[in-house]
Amino acid sequence: MPSSRPLRADARRNREALLSAARQAFLGGDTDTHVEDIARSAGVAVGTLYRHFETREALVEEVYRKEVDDLCTAPDDLLNRHAPDEALRRFLLLLVDHAAVGRGMSVALESIMATDSPVFDDARTRMGDALTRLLDAGSAAGTVRDDVSGPTLLRALGGVCALRATEGWLDEARQITTLILDGLRHGAPRAG
């Protein structure tokens, strides 16, 4: 089923056009753009959209996965350049800033972190792994507590990414991030 033949030239072109139109719509913040509109602005008919993407959600997922993939390359770089707890701190703030770029990415992150939708399984796994790498490095260095897993931390961050568009949300997001980091620090006073 996967990759039978290479796509025909026009098909590949249309697929790209669709993804690009969808990216523009979704990352621009308009998360509930109609499929018809996406198809139209890609210069194709809905039938074509559905030839390339199983459902509307599948298209959404494809767009967001690429964004998440980008983000997930960051931890390795950060770990090379910084102490583990600092790398962790920077990564979390990076998430916030990405969410800040536009409402769109925030919606993506939220969907990924705050739902169980199988549509985002893949992205969720990648993010979880990225966080796990950071946490492991930190606890190996003794600066981060070792009883929190990547996926759990991912869940904890869910709320941060739901803030878009509130007055003063960026500050609030940073504050929550800090709060979580403080809780993660090795030697934090533990709740009874």
Place this chain on the structure above:
Amino acid sequence: MPSSRPLRADARRNREALLSAARQAFLGGDTDTHVEDIARSAGVAVGTLYRHFETREALVEEVYRKEVDDLCTAPDDLLNRHAPDEALRRFLLLLVDHAAVGRGMSVALESIMATDSPVFDDARTRMGDALTRLLDAGSAAGTVRDDVSGPTLLRALGGVCALRATEGWLDEARQITTLILDGLRHGAPRAG
């Protein structure tokens, strides 16, 4: 517009029936029950449902608001019985347990905490206030840091309530709660 005349007897009866049918459906976990089904199981036609509730969402909100109101009476009791930081701890765990009762409440809390939907403005405000009371008491007693607001904490908890149905989610939820509490403790090492 608000409270012109008292509702006619049959109207009040139907309204109650609708709310009760909706509560049963939503809190039972089936968050996307069709309006037709709710109306039917309340023994009423859709037209009647729409006479009482502007939209489907409005009905959802009404159901959830009541649950949230219940929950929001807890902090005062807890503050009477326990030291502020303990009261805070218990309240957060109470949230988790409420989410545990069934997926329904979890969905409610998630919607409330993790979105900006004006539909939940009211519930969100109440929860924010409840948390503020707890935080204020804690920081007055010097056991809780004073730079986190109720609404911010509410946001931070958003992820916790999105866990329902995952394998082992209850443990994960408790762990995240603990993590946040640790970050809140006065004297926690602060992130740089």
Place this chain on the structure above:
DNA sequence: CCATAAGGTGAGTCTGATTCCGTTTACGTG
């Protein structure tokens, strides 16, 4: 060039929320 399979089209279907108006009913009044 042609055959033909891959790809595209868009009107039509389906599902579910919301509306609208004719009918029924509660209840204050004489």
Place this chain on the structure above:
DNA sequence: CACGTAAACGGAATCAGACTCACCTTATGG
């Protein structure tokens, strides 16, 4: 206890938006 009337109700009709399918168009490899 009728009766009039505003308030409620019912439910078929409408609307919205995702998704399908039977038929047409076009790359492409031989």
